[in-house]
Amino acid sequence: MTVWYAGLQIACLMTNAWLYISCSEIVRRLLNFCPFLCKSHDSTNTCPLYSAALQDHLEVVNAILDADACAARVVRKNGKTALHTAARYGLLRMVRALIERDAGIVSIKDKKGQTALHMAAKGQDPSIVEELLLADCTVLNERDKKGNTALHIATRKSRAQIVSMLLSYTSLEVNAINNQQETAMDLAAKLQYGDSTLEIREALLEAGAKLARNVGKLDEAMELKRTVSDIKHEVQSQLIQNEKTNRRVTGIAKELKKLHREAVQNATNSVTVVAVLFASIAFIAIFNLPGQYVMDGSEAGKANIAGSIAFRIFCLLNAISLFISLAVVVVQITLVAWDTQAQKQVVTVTNKLMWAACLSTCGAFLAIAFVVVGNEGSWLAITVTLMGTIMMIGTLLSMCYFVFRHHFKILGNDSQRRIKRASGSKSFSWSYSINVSDADEFNSDHEKIYAL
Numbered sequence: 001m002t003v004w005y006a007g008l009q010i011a012c013l014m015t016n017a018w019l020y021i022s023c024s025e026i027v028r029r030l031l032n033f034c035p036f037l038c039k040s041h042d043s044t045n046t047c048p049l050y051s052a053a054l055q056d057h058l059e060v061v062n063a064i065l066d067a068d069a070c071a072a073r074v075v076r077k078n079g080k081t082a083l084h085t086a087a088r089y090g091l092l093r094m095v096r097a098l099i100e101r102d103a104g105i106v107s108i109k110d111k112k113g114q115t116a117l118h119m120a121a122k123g124q125d126p127s128i129v130e131e132l133l134l135a136d137c138t139v140l141n142e143r144d145k146k147g148n149t150a151l152h153i154a155t156r157k158s159r160a161q162i163v164s165m166l167l168s169y170t171s172l173e174v175n176a177i178n179n180q181q182e183t184a185m186d187l188a189a190k191l192q193y194g195d196s197t198l199e200i201r202e203a204l205l206e207a208g209a210k211l212a213r214n215v216g217k218l219d220e221a222m223e224l225k226r227t228v229s230d231i232k233h234e235v236q237s238q239l240i241q242n243e244k245t246n247r248r249v250t251g252i253a254k255e256l257k258k259l260h261r262e263a264v265q266n267a268t269n270s271v272t273v274v275a276v277l278f279a280s281i282a283f284i285a286i287f288n289l290p291g292q293y294v295m296d297g298s299e300a301g302k303a304n305i306a307g308s309i310a311f312r313i314f315c316l317l318n319a320i321s322l323f324i325s326l327a328v329v330v331v332q333i334t335l336v337a338w339d340t341q342a343q344k345q346v347v348t349v350t351n352k353l354m355w356a357a358c359l360s361t362c363g364a365f366l367a368i369a370f371v372v373v374g375n376e377g378s379w380l381a382i383t384v385t386l387m388g389t390i391m392m393i394g395t396l397l398s399m400c401y402f403v404f405r406h407h408f409k410i411l412g413n414d415s416q417r418r419i420k421r422a423s424g425s426k427s428f429s430w431s432y433s434i435n436v437s438d439a440d441e442f443n444s445d446h447e448k449i450y451a452l
Contacts, residue, residue, distance in 0.1 A: 160199040164203050185210055321358075
């Protein structure tokens with residue numbers, strides 16, 4: 001028996017590449033002849049599977065497990081299985097091979113009460129921890145005889161990656177207390193200063209870890225810090241929302257300002273065109289009189305109707321229309337108003353001047369009409385005068401109505417705003433328009449006529 005075991009152990013410990021292939025064959029032959037060798041052991045209860053796993057001989061391990069899968073549960077004198085050792089030394093493929101054959105060995109404890117997860121927490125490879133937890137997640141909160149969980153051990157060994165992985169499981173007892181009345185946070189507080197220590201502390205704090213003396217008690221400092229943090233986040237979200245709202249309002253204001261500027265510019269261009277037209281008509285009319293002019297003598301060029309009162313009225317009103325129109329043209333091509341409000345003031349003044357030019361042109365036409373129709377057709381001139389007077393006065397009264405209505409409406413809105421603000425409202429000036437219904441807004445848009 002001893003000779004067979006010694007031969008199997010020698011085959012398991014060979015490391016040369018050529019001999020390695022041969023030793024797997026030797027192991028298979030030995031196990032085919034004597035299967036009971038899988039559970040044989042030396043004086044320290046070290047079985048062949050343990051030796052092969054320690055040497056990372058995957059084919060030998062598979063050969064032994066093929067012969068007897070229960071060999072994975074053979075323990076040494078200290079109670080450790082091959083999985084304990086493979087997990088401690090970071091032998092990932094050994095861990096996978098053993099778990100695939102028997103996942104129940106993950107929960108086996110040694111004489112110190114440690115599972116393979118405790119041993120993996122002492123190592124450097126987080127993937128082994130992940131493999132063990134995938135096989136059996138119930139060992140996550142298992143304690144050894146000192147009351148330590150895998151989180152305690154990983155924290156004491158300053159394994160930041162393993163600590164983060166363990167904390168990712170919601171079933172983990174973050175504030176488990178060991179026999180020394182220490183939590184993982186207490187152990188983290190004893191670690192030497194370093195990057196891994198800071199990472200472990202931040203991860204524990206984020207997971208809600210506490211010191212042992214604060215477990216089960218309301219940590220007022222933490223609650224205050226959390227409350228302040230919540231308020232800070234809420235204020236930041238409000239500031240971000242206000243900034244977005246202000247951006248939208250600013251964009252709308254720019255668009256409205258652009259529309260107003262374009263409207264005023266169109267009005268300015270229209271006034272300029274009309275002023276040029278009036279000036280052209282007035283200039284041409286004085287040289288195209290009915291009856292023409294005296295052609296010979298000292299009075300050559302004198303109008304034949306110059307002696308009539310109607311011509312004198314025509315000449316005066318025509319001159320007024322001409323010079324007013326020219327004045328408007330000079331103003332429009334000279335003044336450059338960058339501000340929209342200044343442009344509106346200029347257009348308002350020029351509009352009033354064009355009213356006067358229009359009335360002067362109408363008066364000049366009616367005056368010359370009495371000369372054109374003659375004395376016998378004076379009734380026609382009177383009729384035209386009455387019709388023109390009614391039309392022009394009606395038009396001017398209508399324009400005055402819209403102008404005064406617009407101005408009084410603005411004053412009324414200002415007084416309403418003042419009344420609302422005095423009553424205790426602290427909203428913005430544009431908040432009134434937000435409360436208006438869609439139907440009212442639609443009707444107000446169609447009823448509003450803006451006049452300069």
